Amino acid sequence: MSDYVHGDKFGGDKIGRDKNVQTGGSGNTFRIDNSPEVSPAELDAAVGELRAFVAQLTREGVVAADGSVTDAGAVVTAVRSRPERLGALARAIAGGASDAVLAAVQGGVATLVTALVTGT
Incomplete structure (x- = not known):
């Protein structure tokens, strides 16, 4: 910089x-x-990927319908067990779009998953 x-x-x-x-x-x-640019298509892919992941966790009972985490350990395990399923999200966050992703997908689980993907 x-x-x-x-x-x-x-x-x-x-x-x-x-x-x-x-x-x-x-x-x-x-x-x-001059960080890498995040295109609208990449942002859409990241948001879609996060929404699908949250939906899966909701079906599994790890996340409540309001997006709150009912089992944080299970969320951590789900993110770390197959990180490739959140590749678009990881690229968007690395490109500086974490706030945009979190604005589109709200809820405690979205914040937790985003933090886990970034390693913070």
Whole structure:
């Protein structure tokens, strides 16, 4: 990452490439984050993958209908037993789209699965 000084003020963020982040108190120093871009199709795939995974966990009784976790240990085991089934989610998170994914798929289990995929 590099810091750039620019005379105009920038506002807002976007997922992926060229994220503008204010780093100076004067309002004119910015860090440009050239992280991999997450396309809309990749984001849709990640959201679909997470929704399907949550639906499966709900059918298995590990997650309640409201998305709350009833058995956290079973969720951890399910994520770690076959990480390849959450590949699109892992790529989207690595590309900086975790907030977008969590905005689309709400609930305690979505937050837990996302944290497990990222290893945090």
